[in-house]
Structure formats: structure tokens, C-alpha cells
Amino acid sequence: MKALQFxxxxxxxxASRIASALVGSGKGVRVGPLExxxxxxxxxxxxxxxxxxPRLAGICGSDLATLDGRSSRYFDHIVSFPFxxxxxxxxxxxxxxxxxxxAVIEPVLGCEARGIEPPCPACAxxxxxxxxxxxxxxxxxxxxxxxxRDTGGGWSTGLVAHESQLHAVxxxxxxxxxxxxxxxxxxxxxxxxxEITGGERVMVLGAGTLGLCVxxxxxxxxxxxxxxxxxxxxxxxxLARDVGADQVVKPSEHKRAARRLSGSLALESxxxxxxxxxxxxxxxxxxxxxxxxxEQCLEVVRPGxxxxxxxxxxxVRVDLAPLWQREIELRGAYAYGSxxxxxxxxxxxxxxxxxxxxxxxxxxxxxxxxxxxxxDAIAHAAAAGRRGAVKIVxxxxxxxxxxxxxxxxxxxxxxxxxxxxM
Amino acid sequence: MSPRPGFVLEVDRSTPATLIWHGEGxxxxxxxxxxxxxxxxxxLDPLVDPDQAIRHALANPLGDSQPLxxxxxxxxxxxxxxxxxSLPLPPMRPPDSRQRVIEAVLDLAADAGVDDVVLIxxxxxxxxxxxxxxxxxxxxxxxxxxxxxxxxxxxxAEDSSNLVHLGLTDQGEDVEINRRAAESDLLxxxxxxxxxxxxxxxSVATGLASYRSLKHHHNVRSMLNSRSFMDIHHSELHHxxxxxxxxxxxxxxxxxxxxxxxxxxxxxxxxxxxxxxxxEWSLRDRASFLATSSALERTPAGISxxxxxxxxxxxxxxxxxAGAVEAVHxxxxxxxxxxxxVEVSGQTDVLTMGLPYIGPYNVNxxxxxxxxxxxxxxxxxxxxxxxxxxxxxxVVIISHPTQWEFNPVHHPxxxxxxxxxLAETTDMFEIESKYEESYATDPWYVHLYxxxxxxxxxxxxxxxxxxxxxxxxxxxxxxxxxxxxxVRRLGFSPASTFAxxxxxxxDVVGRDxxxxxxxxxxxxxxxxx
Numbered sequence: 001m002k003a004l005q006f007x008x009x010x011x012x013x014x015a016s017r018i019a020s021a022l023v024g025s026g027k028g029v030r031v032g033p034l035e036x037x038x039x040x041x042x043x044x045x046x047x048x049x050x051x052x053x054p055r056l057a058g059i060c061g062s063d064l065a066t067l068d069g070r071s072s073r074y075f076d077h078i079v080s081f082p083f084x085x086x087x088x089x090x091x092x093x094x095x096x097x098x099x100x101x102x103a104v105i106e107p108v109l110g111c112e113a114r115g116i117e118p119p120c121p122a123c124a125x126x127x128x129x130x131x132x133x134x135x136x137x138x139x140x141x142x143x144x145x146x147x148x149r150d151t152g153g154g155w156s157t158g159l160v161a162h163e164s165q166l167h168a169v170x171x172x173x174x175x176x177x178x179x180x181x182x183x184x185x186x187x188x189x190x191x192x193x194x195e196i197t198g199g200e201r202v203m204v205l206g207a208g209t210l211g212l213c214v215x216x217x218x219x220x221x222x223x224x225x226x227x228x229x230x231x232x233x234x235x236x237x238x239l240a241r242d243v244g245a246d247q248v249v250k251p252s253e254h255k256r257a258a259r260r261l262s263g264s265l266a267l268e269s270x271x272x273x274x275x276x277x278x279x280x281x282x283x284x285x286x287x288x289x290x291x292x293x294x295e296q297c298l299e300v301v302r303p304g305x306x307x308x309x310x311x312x313x314x315x316v317r318v319d320l321a322p323l324w325q326r327e328i329e330l331r332g333a334y335a336y337g338s339x340x341x342x343x344x345x346x347x348x349x350x351x352x353x354x355x356x357x358x359x360x361x362x363x364x365x366x367x368x369x370x371x372x373x374x375x376d377a378i379a380h381a382a383a384a385g386r387r388g389a390v391k392i393v394x395x396x397x398x399x400x401x402x403x404x405x406x407x408x409x410x411x412x413x414x415x416x417x418x419x420x421x422m
Numbered sequence: 423m424s425p426r427p428g429f430v431l432e433v434d435r436s437t438p439a440t441l442i443w444h445g446e447g448x449x450x451x452x453x454x455x456x457x458x459x460x461x462x463x464x465x466l467d468p469l470v471d472p473d474q475a476i477r478h479a480l481a482n483p484l485g486d487s488q489p490l491x492x493x494x495x496x497x498x499x500x501x502x503x504x505x506x507x508s509l510p511l512p513p514m515r516p517p518d519s520r521q522r523v524i525e526a527v528l529d530l531a532a533d534a535g536v537d538d539v540v541l542i543x544x545x546x547x548x549x550x551x552x553x554x555x556x557x558x559x560x561x562x563x564x565x566x567x568x569x570x571x572x573x574x575x576x577x578x579a580e581d582s583s584n585l586v587h588l589g590l591t592d593q594g595e596d597v598e599i600n601r602r603a604a605e606s607d608l609l610x611x612x613x614x615x616x617x618x619x620x621x622x623x624x625s626v627a628t629g630l631a632s633y634r635s636l637k638h639h640h641n642v643r644s645m646l647n648s649r650s651f652m653d654i655h656h657s658e659l660h661h662x663x664x665x666x667x668x669x670x671x672x673x674x675x676x677x678x679x680x681x682x683x684x685x686x687x688x689x690x691x692x693x694x695x696x697x698x699x700x701x702e703w704s705l706r707d708r709a710s711f712l713a714t715s716s717a718l719e720r721t722p723a724g725i726s727x728x729x730x731x732x733x734x735x736x737x738x739x740x741x742x743x744a745g746a747v748e749a750v751h752x753x754x755x756x757x758x759x760x761x762x763x764v765e766v767s768g769q770t771d772v773l774t775m776g777l778p779y780i781g782p783y784n785v786n787x788x789x790x791x792x793x794x795x796x797x798x799x800x801x802x803x804x805x806x807x808x809x810x811x812x813x814x815x816x817v818v819i820i821s822h823p824t825q826w827e828f829n830p831v832h833h834p835x836x837x838x839x840x841x842x843x844l845a846e847t848t849d850m851f852e853i854e855s856k857y858e859e860s861y862a863t864d865p866w867y868v869h870l871y872x873x874x875x876x877x878x879x880x881x882x883x884x885x886x887x888x889x890x891x892x893x894x895x896x897x898x899x900x901x902x903x904x905x906x907x908x909v910r911r912l913g914f915s916p917a918s919t920f921a922x923x924x925x926x927x928x929d930v931v932g933r934d935x936x937x938x939x940x941x942x943x944x945x946x947x948x949x950x951x
Contacts, residue, residue, distance in 0.1 A: 253841045260838050265866045272830030 002038055003156030004374050004394075006066070008081035009033040017069025025068050026382025029375050032067055034085075036374060042152050042160050046115055046138055050095035052105065052161050056179040056368065056393045057154025058088030059381040061208065061289075062312040063146075067378060072314045079147040080140035086154025086394070087146035090169060090178035102169040104181045105161050106349050107144035108335050109151065113162035114139050126345055129189070129335030144335075155371065157396050167349045177362035179393055180213075184361055185352035187213030190310040190333035191221050192340075194283050198223035201261045205254070205296060206287035207231035207240045208384065209364060209391045210310055214285050216359035219244025221351070228261055228281075230254045230296075235388040243359050251296075258284075258300035276322070280305060285333075289313035298322045308333050368395035425464035428764030428946055431699075433457040438700045440939060441711075442776030444903060445789065445823040446726040447718045448696070449776075450711075451920050457937040458770065460811075461699060462946030465687040466761050468738030472519075475742050476526045479680065484753060485746025490527065490610070490678055494534035498607040502527055503542045503577075503600075503630055504559070507551050508782035509614040510684055512730075513558060514737040519682045521561035523612045523742070527680075528564065540602055541568050543576040544611070544629030546636065547871070547878030548783070549832055550576045555786070575602070579632045579878065580868050587634075588673040591665035595638035597673075600630040604675050613681040615754050617762075617805070618652045618947060621681050622751035623667025624660060631666075633862050633880060638662055642850040645890035650804035652947065654755070667747060680744040681754040684737040685761060686944035693733070697943045723825075730779045731786050762947040766811060769950065771935035772927045773812035774920070775802050775942065777822040783877065783885065788829040791908040792836055792844075792882050794822050799899065800888030802940060808950040811938055815897040817927040819920070824904030824912075831875055835867045839882040840911065848913040850890050858883050897930040 016032025041051075063085050065071045087107035093099055110128040111119035114137025122130035135141035142148020145161060152159035169178045187210065196202065202224040204215050211229065218224055229245035230253075231237040237248045249257040255274045259266050264279030280302035286293050289311030295318050297307045303326040310333045323330060336348030356362065366389035369377035374394070381392035431437070439450035440459055453459065469475045480490040487493075494500065504520045507513075524541070531539055541560070543551055556574065557565040568574035577600050578584060586601040603609045603626070611629075615621045628636060638644075639662035645651065647658035654660040671677070689696045693714065695707035703711070718726055741757040743750045779789060781797040789797075798820040803810065812818060828837045843857050858880060861867065867879025893899070899914040900923045909916040917923035927935060940946070 247842060247846070249842065249845075256838050257842060259866060260842060260860075260864070263860075263864055263866070265869060268830070272832075272834065274830075 001041055001156055001158040002036070002371055003084045003152065004371060005035050005037045005039070005082045005084050007033045007035065013069055016067065020068035020070070024382065025064055026379045028069065029067055029378050032069070034067055034374070036372065041158055042150070044160055045150050048096075048163050049160050050093055050099070050163060050166070052089070052091040052093055052103065052159050052166075054086070054089050054091040054154045054156060054159060054396045055102070056090050056175045056395055056397075057086040058179050058183065058209075058391055058393045059378060060088055060183070061210065064378070064382055065312060065314060070314050071312075075143070075147070078134050078141050078143045080142050080149040083142065083147050083149050084153035084156045084159070085146050086156065087144045088179055088182040089145070089154035089159070090175050090181075091154070091159070093166060096163045096166075098163070098166050098168055102175070102178065103166040104169055104178050104349065105145055105154070106165045106167060106185070106336065107146055107182065108337070109134060109139060109142050109144060109148055111137070112164045126338030128337035130337075155374070155394055157371075167347075167353065170353070173357070174362055175397070176365040177356050180356050180361040180364060180391065181349060181352045183209050183391075184213045184217065184355050185336040185348045186210060186310065186333075187217040188221065188351045188355060189336045189339065189348050190214050190285060190308055191217040193331060193333040194218070194222065194285060194306065194308045196222040196224055196283065199225035200282040201225055202227045203230060203254070203258055203261070203281045203284045203300065204228070204245070204287060205230045205284060205293055206311060207236035208287065211287035212236070212239050212243050212364060212390065213361065214287055214310060215240055215245050216243040216361060217355055220355055220358055226261055228257050230257070233385040233388070236385055236390070239364070239390065243361075254296060255300055262302060264302070276300070277302075279303070282306070283308065285310055287311045291316040291318050294318045298328065301326075301328055303327060305329070306331060364390040365393055366390050367392050369393075370395060370398065425466050428461055428463040430764070430766055431459040431461065433459060440941065441696065441700055442821050443778040443942065444776055444821045446723065446730050446779040448715070449821070453774075453939055454924070454937060457939055458766075459939045459941050460764055460766055460946060460948060461941050462686060462762055462764055462944040465685040465697070465944065466740045468685055468740055469742070472522055472739040472742065473526065475739070476523055479742045479744040480526060480530065483678070483745025484743055485749025487678060487745035490744065491530050491534065493608050493676070493678060494531055494536050496535035496537075498536055498538065499605070500531055500536050500539045500608050500610070501542060501603045501606040502539065502610045502612060503544045503603055503626070504612040505614050505620070505625075505629070506543050506545050506548050507555050507559070507785045508548060509620065510616045510735065510737055511780055511782065511785070512688070512733045512735045513785060514684070515734040516558065517561055518559050519614050519684070519739055520559050520612050521564060522739070523680050523682065524560060524564055527610055527612070539573065541574045542600060542603060542630070544625065545577045545579070546629050546631060547579055547633065547881050547884070549871070549875045549877045552875065577630050578872055579636070580872050585632050588675070589669050591662075591669050593662070593665060595662060595666060596635050597627070597666045597669045598632040598635040599626060599670065603630050604670075604673070608676050608678060610678045610680065613679070615681050615683050615758060617801070617945065618654065618755055618758050621754055622654065622660070622663070623670075623747055624663040625679065625747075626670060626675075626677060627663045627666035633878070635666070637862075640884045640887065642854050642887050642890050645887045646894060649891060650806055650810070651891075652804045653807045677747055678744065679747040679750045680742065681750050682739055683741045683754060683757040683761065685740045687737060688735050688943050688945070690733065690736055727779065727788070759947065762945055763807075763949050764946050766938070766948045766950050769809060769813040770811060770816065770938035771813060771931040772817045772819060772924070772937045773803070773940060774819040774937060775821070775940045777802070777820055778942070783881070784829075784832075787832045788827055789822075790828045790833055790836055790840070791824050791826065791905075791912055792840055792885050794820070794824045794901075794904075795912050795914075796885040796888045798822070799892035800885065802942065803892040805940070805946065806948045806950050810895060811940065811948050811950055812896065814895055815931070817898045817900060817930050818892065818896055819900045819902060819917075819923045819927060821902045821920070822904055824901050824908050826905050826908040832877060833882070834870055834876050835861055835864070835879040836877070836882040839886075844911050850887060850893070853883060853886060898927065900926050
């Protein structure tokens, strides 16, 4: 099968990191540890596992951070090399109860997938994202499909998944809609993690895929009083409004917007520029995950307010004095599992399926590339915002699999991507 | 030789290029043959002895007022209110008219043994004046006599303890003004009347009022029904102020109104070419124009701004009248018309105008895009009597850089209004209903208005309302040479050159439109027949 495989290769890892730092995100792929390979099918890890032939697989911000060499050393012990990236996947199932059907993969590799009995307290409570056994059981370490050597990932023509990871895709769902379910599930979980009770003044920082999904999820599932999106690029600004933001501002305007929204007083420089707010918004959702974004959050959240960190951070340098002095809560929101709803626990993925349909999140898929054009695809994903795009996906529906047509090594562009926005 | 009246020039092939303001610069533009250029009257001769004229006016009041001397007595509370930094434009060379008048009033007060005297800058919702600005307006002697003792105040429209509600007009409008002014035995108001909008009952009813009171006439409906707000007889803005003025009088507030007018001698010698007719430029004027233009092109924008804002106008007083508000104002208007009125026959398809670096709300500050709109569509468009210079459905072409630039100290709520509200909508009524209250009551804006040098939070909305009549009347507004993003944010069309702007205008008014150019400087008031 064909796949993009990420090797543990320290010199290439370093080269990728330097290249992306010098030239820009996504530009280090050519010299980095990702390779286009033709490999044998993966072995089944155990009972309850099935094969999945990916149709579409998204390129996520966390994938880009990994490829750029920017991801945290924290992950060193919860991934296993070589792995095949890709955790936003819709594919055709071969075997098991969903044999012959399309499914999306819930990529977290929790206790059930790992054959661990009894499950850890988090998995037992339905909080798979907080599984305490992601480096244990009959799988090698890997927090998700796409980071575990034994399961493969979506950037390939074949992977293996535990049946508990699969969610059938309704027949009327396009593949584009289905591939958006995983990021939508992250957003649904973040929306609930924000613990909005109604009427809060909310700001969402960042309007890439995750930011837009969070806006849609909050609008659909919570009752924010006012929701302001901070979006950098014109297309993001338009989409943010379309999916539910009451107001959209540029990053340079976020402090003024938060101040207006909250009616807060502000502390200014001598020339009248706002440096930080005395009060601020009740909740800010950081969908970027950088030092700068966290600093921006701390500038505008009110004392006792909450920052929900949804975008994957790495090593950040930030002054935590305001967090301490203003008793601000900083909370992570990772992955999914089940959500406590008034009607009882509900699968995050099922809620995400509904959200994708209601908010028409399939429109966020901007361009599709064959695996062979991975360099272009990744460059496009890294520059998505400024190129007027949102989600870039690999399209395996036309990729021929099998060892007889293999061409191991670095792919070169031969065919044009299909795209709505470049 | 007496000053020549204003007139309308029709451009022909021999007409030299026309000088057009462009913010902190200007350009010479060859306007199409057939364009009408409206020039104001030449600067009137000033009063020979303004101090004597002031003393005469105080001793010979108009209307049913007694001479000022007879209104002053020992033990009384005397308050002298005066126009703020927004007048005149540019600020005048010292001594400022306010200084001359206030010194004369204080001399009389001292003679009468009045020792409870307070001065109040009538800010309405404008920014507070700095000490140097107050010193410039009042002169060293007055400033030093009052400021150190806390007797030089600036009206605070948000200080509820120093406001008093005097009642309602017959239209249900709240009349709430400065308590010290209202509770004085005599309120002397000292005006500089630069345009016909200024003065009359508007001085006290607006200058010393609260937001609660101001919102009754500073609103979209009033602006749409003020045609124009420079013509007080056809201005709902003024009708409301006059109703309030009568409530103020009926409640027992005794006002002695002093109004002064200025000539249009606006620029110092080195910029004298700005107020001359182009075909009469001397060699020296041409050399000054070339040298100034060339220097400005090489000068960084910030320095150009400082240079222009340092200009002190050689304005001179052309009249002073004192006494009862309405009687005084009637004479004042006649004197303004004498200096500014130009008869123009018929309307035009396209009205062009160059906007200068300064307007009432950016003295020593930045002309931000909202103020550009306000100066062009609020002030210049409304400089008419009878009917607008431009026909309904016509086009206004403005020349101004319209930079996306704000002074965050003076105009903090302008930034938010421009970035957030105008990004959502430019609709006046929607803005008024959805945003006005929150901008007016925002605690940070209130704090900055009261303690810093910020215009009130609601002020940018008012400046936008100021454009209401123009925007409801016009088919398109085009800005030449402006920041394209800022121009679009205002809902206007950007153009690179006058020729491009005229092409765009033809899409609205058809080919070969009639064009009229409002030649400012000098300031003029079109009587459109």
C-alpha cells in the first residue's frame, strides 16, 4: 500500500525544523523525515480490528507542527515510529459490523482499542481523550491513529482500526462532510469544556479549521451572549461570520473588540494604545496555541475568566502573572469521547456528525491532493489562510494501491489537485 | 478698495489649474471645461479697534437685554462660558477673540465688585482642552487668574452632580445643562461664530448640555430634517435647540450672549496663495506654492501634520454683538453671510471638494476617516441655503488622503466605531438603534472623556449622523487619493485621480455631467437659487 510515513530520523527532523523556521511552515517537508513509501499491509493487532481504506484524510495543524519539527517533546513517549500521519479520516471499512460501509475514525487509542481490561477511570467514564493507558496494552504507544506504528494513519491507502473507533457515515453525507467530523468533534468537546451556561461574552481566537468549527459548535450547542471571532484572513472572516460569529475582528483589533464587548476599562500606554484590559471577556477559546495567542488571551480575559486551549501548543513562553493575579482558569480541550447532556451521555462524534450537517462544514474543505503531491498539499495547508483556503485533504479515491505499482521514495507532482480555493 | 464679493467662475481653456486641498497637502487640478468653481467673497476688512467694539457691544446690547454693566453686582455668581477648541479653524493668532471679550467682561465685573466668577469651556461632548490650548484661547492673564484657583472649569456632560434638569420642551425634550451655569445670577456666553450653524441658543443648549439632552437633536431624524443645518430656519437641529433655549430662559437662567465673527483671512503670508484666486497669483505666490508643495512631498507625514497644526490663522474680528440671544444671533448671521454668502444659480450633477487637514474635531490631532466623512458630507455639503449645490442622486467627489489612522487619546471610540460598527453596517438608523446607547454609556469612554482628552464615546456616531442628509441625497460619494480600504469601509468609492473619479461619477449621473467645485479656502456659504 502507498503511504506517507514519518520516520524517526534525527538529522532529517533537524533539517525540517531549520527549513520551516527559515522558509516557513510546510516548507521543510522536502528535507524532513516524511517519505512517500510503498509498504506491506499492516497486521491486525487483535480481535475487533478491521481494515479501512481511506477515501479522504485531512491535514491538521498538529500534523503541520509535527512535520515542521515544532511539536512538543511531550509526545516523544506517546507516539511510536515509524508512523503514518492522518487522524481526520473517512474510509471504506473491510470486515466487522460495518463491512462495506463508509466510516469516520475516532482516532483516540484508548483502553478498549488497546485490549485493556478493566479500562482506566477516564475511559470507563467515557472520556477517551484522557485515557491513561495510551502507551500500554497490545499496541505500541500512540495517542491516536496517525501517531501509532501499529495502526497506520489516514495518509495512506490502508490502515487498521478497532471497531470501537468507527462511526458509520450516513449515506447522504459526502466524503467532504465526513472528513470534517473529527475536527468538528474536537470543537464540540471544546464547546462543552468551556462550560458556557448562557449569555457569556466569548471570543474565539483563530479562524482556521478548528476555530471555525469551534464557532459553529458554540453557536449550535451553547448559548453565548455574544461571540466574537478573531480572524486574520478575509476568507476566514467571511466564514467565521457564516458559521455563527456575531462579530469578526482582525487580530490587531482583538483588544479593542474585547473591551467593547465587555465594557471594561483599559490600561493604556502614554500614546493611548490599549495595553491590557482591566476586565475582559468571560471566555476566550485559543484555537492557535502559540505563545503569542496565549498572551493575547491573557490580555483580554476578565478576572476569574476562563481560557480554553484548543489549538495544540508546543513549548510556549508566556508571562503568567496575570493568570495568577486575576485567578484566570486555563483549561485544555483535547479530543473527544462522550459528553454529558441533559438527555444522558452522548458520543462526541455523533454530536459532531449533526454539527457538520447543520453548519454545512463540508464547505470548509478547500482542496484535495493525491498522496503523490504531498509536498504541494502540505505547503498549501501551511499557507491555507492567506491562500483563501481552510481544510486541505489527501484524496485516495483515485490512488492505486498495491505493491505492483509502487514507487517508493519522494513523490513528485504529476497531477493537479482538485480544489475550490487555492 | 473694498473686498470683492464671491462669484462663480466657469472654467474655460484659458483657466489656470485650480488649487485643491488634499489633507496635509494640496494639488493643482485642471478641471474640465465648463466646470463651475465657487469662490467665496474676499476677506472683509476687520474692525479697526476690536476692543473698543467689544466695549461698545457690551454697553449697547441688542434685544431686551440691559447693558452688561447693569447686570453685574457685588455678591453675585457670574459664569462665563466660552466656545472650545473646535473654533476657530485654524486656531487664530493671539489674541484670540475669546480672550479679548472675556477680558472686557472681567474688567466690568471687577468694576462692579463681582468676585464669584467661574469660567467654563463649553465642551458639550468634545474632548477637554489642554492647559496650553486654554491659555491660547484665554490669554495668559485670564488663565493665570483663574486656572490655578480651580475657577477655570471644563464642562463635564457626565458629571451628574453638576448637571441640572430644567424641564422639558413642548416636544418632550429634556433640557439638562451645567449646574453652575444654570444657578448663576448671570451666564455670559462668549462665541466665535465661524459658520452659520454656530451660536444662538445652540451655544448653551448644546455646549453646556448632557448626553440626555443632546440626544434629542443630535440624532438621525434631526439630521435628515435639517436642510441644511447651516441654515437655522430649515434645521431641525436648531429648532430643537431654540425650543430648549426658551425652556432655559423660562426656568430663570439669565444669559448675556456675546457673538463675534471673523473674516476669512485664514493663512499666514507664506501660505497666502491658498486664499487667492489662481489667475491672480503673483510670482511670489507661485514660488511659495512650488516650494511648499515640494517640501511637503519630501516631509514625513507626521512632521507635515505638526507643521500644519502649528499654523495660526491671522483671522481678524469683523463684528461683535451682545445682549439677548436671538437678537444677537440675527445680527451675527447677517455678518457671517456678508463674509461668506455666494449666490449660485442651480444645482449640479457632480460636486467636487478638496478637504484640508483640519476640521472642528481634530485640532492638534488626526483627521481620521470618520472626520473626513463628517467634514465633507456633514460640513461642506451642508454649506448651502435653499437647496444643496448638488442635485438629488448626484455625486460628491472628495479629495483627501483618508488614511486609516486615528489618535487613540482623542478618538478612542472612533477606532472601535470604525473597526467594528462600520465593518458591520453603515446604515444610520441601524447604528443609532443598535449601538448608540452602548457607545454613549461605555464606562471606559466615559472615564476617558472625563479624565483624559477623549471625545465622548457617542461622538463618532454623531459625526456619522452628521452625514445623514448627504448620504440620503447622493447617488455616490467618491474619494480621490484616499486609502482604499478606509474609503470602502465608509461605504464610499475610491479613485486614484480626478479623471477616474469623474468616470465613476458618470456611471451614476450619466455622460457629460455638470460639475461644480467648492473652492475652499476660503470658507463660503452657497445661496443656491
